[in-house]
Amino acid sequence: MQFAMTEEQAMIVETTRAFVEKELYPHEAEIERTGHLDMDVIRDVQKKAMEAGLYAANMPEEVGGAGLDTLSWLMYEKELGRANYALHWTGVARPSNILLAGTEEQKEKYLFPCMKGEKWDCLAMTEPDAGSDLRGMKATARGDGDDWILNGTKHFISHADIADFAICFMATGVEDTPRGPKKKITAFFVDKGTPGFEVRDGYGNVSHRGYTNAVLEFDDCRLPSSAILGEVDKGFDVANTWLGATRLQVAATCLGRADRALQHSIDYAAERKQFGQQIGKFQGVSFKLADMALELKAANLLTWEAGWKFDQGTVTESDMSMAKLKATEMLAFVADEAIQIHGGMGLMDELPLERIWRDARVERIWEGTSEIQRHIISREMLRAVGG
Template sequence: MDFSLTDEQNMLIRTTRAFVEQELFPYEAEVERTGELRPDLVEEIKAKAIAAGLYAANMPEEAGGAGLDTVSWVLYEKELSRANYALHWTCVARPSNILMACTPEQRERYLYPTVRGERSDCLAMTEPEAGSDVRSMKCSAVKDGDDWVINGTKHFISHADVADFVILFAASGVEETPRGPKKLITAFLIDKGTPGFEVLPGYENVSHRGYKNSILRFENCRVPSSQVLGEVHKGFEVANDWLGPTRLQVAAGCLGRAERALDLALQWAATRKQFGQQIGKFQGVSFKLADMATRYKAAEMLTLNAAWKADQGAMTDEDAAMAKLFASEMLAFVTDEALQIHGGMGLMSELPLERLWRDARIERIWEGTSEIQRHIISRALLRPLGA
């Protein structure tokens, strides 16, 4: 197998890494301290990201994006993720690929302005009683003439506080199946400010300071049928068509932060002295570094292999689940060991390690918990055997 990167991919890595270090790293301490991302700072960095060709680079060329192949996109995500999450996600936005399902009219109103940085989106699936079990969602959409009337609540909705519109998934009907009734789901595009749609502050989170979650409340919110994204009752099909690589995005982000934590641990082990020598010479530290590097490399291989298969049209749910599962658990291990190598200094806010350690915890939960990933993997293994 050829593991070498193209000249274009190496240039993408260098460009993105330089941007992160020059434009994002300097503001990490401010965001961590205040828990806020200044609007003027967002606009300043966004303009620089657009000029550098890094904004909305995940989107296809036909939509105005960079049209990166999956491997290149994963490499790009890895580099961006070395920085504070709020900074890289809000200032160097990657719109949801599900917007590619827009009609021509919807593309003019939602897709293209979002890719240009004039508007921003958020995705709303999770509810207080519907997390991993999306089919149990209670937020409903009922047809009334040419309109749909939406009622219900969503929560844990990332960056809804700054988004201009929401991509909402709601239960729109029921179909009978051999296993009993099953809810039908429809996706909608709903502008912030639509009567009956309210965005409320979410919960305080130990991970990713500055990157907020919100509660969305819909009370007799009326939207025209022209706001349906994709086909009526086909919301899951739309999501499956366009959201497949999302778990690779999480895996790539874990790689970026793990690499930063490992680099910090290596520098500390090579320069910190105790008992007359560098602590990296002690087996208790050197073996930690070896285990960290090995797990990191294994996660990188799993992620890049899944990305390569995606480019060949051969990636399975099992591939993406393995990458997300292993990379997120690897990040937890690497950040914890890096902090341990630093001793007391690892927990001090003067270093980014305590943030990397805190931020790592959410990766085993969102975009499908580790338990869900293990379910996907085991089901794929057993299905051919009829189990």
């Protein structure tokens, strides 16, 4: 593994960071003040991101994306992660690569409009009684001739309010396993406006102002078989094949926010004076900076290694869980220490630190809680010795 960035990677980092600082930072204060991300802002950022070649950069070149390898993509995500989440997620959109699993007809209807910025997608798995335990989902789809009838509820569905369609995972049967009966899962495309499908406002959230979540209700929602993504009862196969790197994406965006918080802390420690000298001269502050830098570098290395191994085809579930776990917990630590270094000013909204601190909290929950990541890591270790 090479630790130096290639010339192309350096250009990606430089271009993306410049875009974030010029086009995204100026909108942050308004979003934080109102909790709302205006569609005119989204469209303006979207247009500029396309012109800069940053839109849908996670997707292959053959479908109109930038075709970045995983490691380069994570470097790109780190730079975007410096900014308000809702702003970069919708304005510099990265359509879910699960769309690549669709048929040619499905790609024409869903994938390519997303690539052009004409549509947005959302993924619907989580339910009120099925978060980490997705096999425990209660929302169902039953066959009715050539059609399927969907019933149930999904919640915490990110940006479903602006999405034109949802990719919904529904229980379609039961299978016996060594650990008892488990639900079979099938993925469906569901267009907004389909009878029996309703999108309701979700919950207020302390993290990521401007980001929205929604509740999806299915009441005898009828879909044709052509709406199935992948195969019947093989929804988890589709998800595991195409969504594995989402934990690395979370890790990478955390790196960006932590780096921003650390840099603010370094600058402040060098500028702020107390008792006749820079506060960075005091060990109580300088040791904090050293610990913050250490934790950030460790998280960087774990994330870059997992991305590199992903491209080599050697990545493990444990690799990705370690990166996600370390990066999210590191961000919480760095954000808290940054505020401590700034004192009362760190909690004021003149600086992005209180936002980074608030935003950090959700990262240890979504895309698999810290407890789930530890379970995955330890399970892989124990299996190696027959445990």
